[in-house]
Amino acid sequence: VASKRAGTPSPGRPAPPPAFPLMVVQADHEAGVCAGFLVVAEEGVRIHAGPSVVSEVLDELDCGAVFTTVLQRPLQTKIDRDEAEWARLTAEGSEEQDRWVMVHDGDGRPRVAPASYIEGYFACVAHSDLQVAETWEPGSPVVREIRPGQVVNGIAQFEGPDGALHMVLDDGAWTVAITSKGKVNFAPAQQVTDNYLVVAEKGVLVYDNLSGHPWTTRYLPYGRWVCGAWTCEQEDGSAWLMAASGEWIPISDQDEDDHHLLLPGVDIDTHYVNVCGIALPIRQGVRGGPVVGKVGPGEIAHGE
Structure with a gap:
């Protein structure tokens, strides 16, 4: 389980690696299709050997962790006696040990969600400060704000029950990438x-x-x-x-x-000598601006 740490990049400096690496569940890749999941339960989730909370615990994942697995088509799910929905993370017929995760609890609250693993930098294009919360759920405590124009490191996105596209950042905190009304809050950025x-x-x-x-x-x-x-x-x-x-x-x-x-x-910081035999004009700008000086034959000019 990855630890949470801050990693928002400063202008001109790269951010540290994401706090939540991509975790791959071993499976038979010929048996199905690869799918990505994001842990959205605030307390994290456990991977069990069967579709029950009393079955053997094989792994634990923090909220915000991203993992992939290979699924048969369609996704095999089961409902337990508490009405919680479980998904099988190993393909049917695979020699790997069965791995199950609770998708929704008995009250219908999501615990893991289909996600896109994005890991990249994004500039805030919102008109005002955006709230960053501990989890994606409404009412979650706000931990900080993102200013318009600020660049952040996003790890994964998923569409919540409210129709908004939620994004988990590299320190495990959450914000809204696209609102339920379709308003875009972020655009991809390149360093x-x-x-x-x-x-x-x-x-x-x-x-x-x-x-x-x-x-x-x-x-x-x-x-x-x-x-x-x-x-x-x-x-x-x-x-x-x-x-x-x-x-x-x-x-x-x-x-x-x-x-x-x-x-x-490109920075060159190099000296050049005029070998043309005639004086060369020095212009203000690069598109034929006014002449502000000359470099005579044999004279040296410093190019920055």
Whole structure:
């Protein structure tokens, strides 16, 4: 059973490995299909040798643990005398020892749920702070909040009885990825280490978050460099860069014909000599801006 620990990434720094590794139940892969499950019971679950709480306990899994198994088609289930539903985790005819898990208790509350193992980084695109709770269940104690624009490490998702898509984070806490009304709260994010150059002649505005109602924090003029930490593509196709400062900057503008606002660059820190025999202009920016100086024949220029 994996231990719980915090692991939310900071801007520009990767998060530690997820606290809940993928646990694979050995089974005959030719007998069925692979399926993923997420433990959603707050107290965790036990894997039994039979469909009963009095049968031998083979394993214990914490809330938030993700595991896969191979199932026959359809899933073999049984209802015990307490009206709890059990699922068999080993394929029929397999030489492995039978393994059973309680899917719903006698009151109908889910204990494990079909899940998608996602393990990746996600940027919060909600308009306001999102609550992070100890469990997925309504009324669960809130442990912290996720700010709009903040990047988190998600491990698995499952659709709850309320129709919302719940996501367990790398420290075992829970949040809502998509609400029951279909509102998307997160978009996939990719970590980057590149510096980006502002290539939009009008410059770009810098925002405090990725939501539909961000605040402008400052302006970056044409030709300015910015250190990148994360990139994110929203549902509308727009691409965004999180700077090392934690602010967000649009990489592209869907309303412009030449829609690139930022382009990645490479640090070179190298000296160059002009071998052309004529003076070369030094321009402000990369698209034919005004001449601000010259490098004469044989002169050395420092490229950053």
